[in-house]
Amino acid sequence: SYELTQALSVSVTLGQTARITCVGNNIGSKNVHWYQQKPGQAPVLVIYRDKNRPSGIPERFSGSNSGDTATLTISRAQAGDEADYYCQVWDSSTGRHVFGPGTKVTVL
Amino acid sequence: QITLKESGPTLVRPTQTLTLTCTFSGFSLSTSGVGVGWIRQPPGKALEWLAVIYWDDDKYYSPSLKSRLTITKDTSKNQVVLIMTNMDPVDTATYYCAHRPSEYSGYGYWGQGTLVTVSS
Numbered sequence: 001s002y003e004l005t006q007a008l009s010v011s012v013t014l015g016q017t018a019r020i021t022c023v024g025n026n027i028g029s030k031n032v033h034w035y036q037q038k039p040g041q042a043p044v045l046v047i048y049r050d051k052n053r054p055s056g057i058p059e060r061f062s063g064s065n066s067g068d069t070a071t072l073t074i075s076r077a078q079a080g081d082e083a084d085y086y087c088q089v090w091d092s093s094t095g096r097h098v099f100g101p102g103t104k105v106t107v108l
Numbered sequence: 109q110i111t112l113k114e115s116g117p118t119l120v121r122p123t124q125t126l127t128l129t130c131t132f133s134g135f136s137l138s139t140s141g142v143g144v145g146w147i148r149q150p151p152g153k154a155l156e157w158l159a160v161i162y163w164d165d166d167k168y169y170s171p172s173l174k175s176r177l178t179i180t181k182d183t184s185k186n187q188v189v190l191i192m193t194n195m196d197p198v199d200t201a202t203y204y205c206a207h208r209p210s211e212y213s214g215y216g217y218w219g220q221g222t223l224v225t226v227s228s
Contacts, residue, residue, distance in 0.1 A: 001171050033214030035155075042204060042218040043147075043155065049212055086155050088214060095168035097145065097157040 002091045004100035011106045018074040020103045022087030025068060030089045032070040034063060037102075038083045046085075047072060074105070082107050110134035112144075112205050112219035120195045120226050130188040130205030130219060137183050138163055141210040144188045146179065148201040149221075156201075160208065161188055197226045 005023040012018035022032060032050050035043035045054050047063040050070065060075045074081050087100040116128035130144060137144060145160035159169045159179040169177050178191040188205060202223045206215035 031212050035214070037155075042221055043215075044218075045214045045216045048214040048216070054216060088155075088157075090211065094171075095160075095166070096170065097160060097168075099147070099155045099157055102154045 001094070001096070002089070002098050004087055004089065004098055006085075006087060006100040006103045008101075009104045009106065011108055012074070012077045013108050014079065015076055018077050018081070018105055018107075020072040020074075020085050020087075020105065022070040022072070022100050023068055024070075024089065027068055027070050027089065028066045030065075030092075032063065032065050033088045034061075034072045035086045035088065036081075036083045037086065043086065077105075077107050079107050081105060110207055110217040112207060112217060114203060114205050114219045114222040116203075116222060116224065118223060118225060120199075120224060122196055122226060122228055124195050126190075126192040126195050126199070126224060128190045128192075128203055128205075128222065128224075130190070132186050132188070132205075132207065134217075135207060135209075137161075137181050137186070137188070140164075143208040143211075144181070145206050145208060145215060146188075146190045146203060147206060147215070148199075148203045150198075150201040153201075158192075158203075159190060195226045200224065200226045 034047040037043040050065040051063040084102045112132040143162040146158040161179045202221040204221045207217040
């Protein structure tokens with residue numbers, strides 16, 4: 001079955017840029033979605049279909065996807081961006097959805 | 109405005125069957141492309157996708173849990189039901205249902221989640 005790999009944690013200095021990667025076999029051929037989850041809360045979709053932001057999500061959040069790696073970029077990181085971030089794809093060959101293991105982002 | 113809410117027992121005994129209901133509003137599960145999925149999260153751990161059902165009654169399950177899961181929908185009641193058999197303490201988790209507007213979209217709306225504890 002299709003698997004995704006994410007770094008366990010990423011640290012970023014306040015105001016700087018954080019990059020969170022999601023690695024999967026030829027992930028560039030799939031639509032990647034990203035979720036932000038803060039403690040005690042349900043996940044929130046922050047990027048869909050590789051690079052699109054839902055309404056209400058700041059422009060500081062952006063995404064890209066190519067080859068075997070998809071990337072979520074958080075520009076001008078704020079304290080409120082501290083959260084777990086999960087990537088997710090739909091495996092069209094099986095109809096099943098897959099979540100990555102999640103990356104904890106800490107803003108220093 | 110799309111909303112979803114999970115309901116069901118908070119405590120289940122080992123070997124019992126869990127039945128969770130997702131009641132939603134603001135969309136119809138008879139609209140082309142729409143799906144409702146179930147995702148769970150054990151305490152302190154990652155999200156795990158369980159199952160999804162689509163407007164046309166297509167259903168897909170996590171390979172590792174397929175034998176224990178059944179997902180159904182009642183379009184007239186705006187509900188999706190997830191049944192999980194033979195519950196074990198490792199199934200203790202917060203269970204979420206979520207809305208997916210099309211096959212190319214992520215889960216844009218989530219319920220608040222319901223914590224299910226499996227213990228004797």
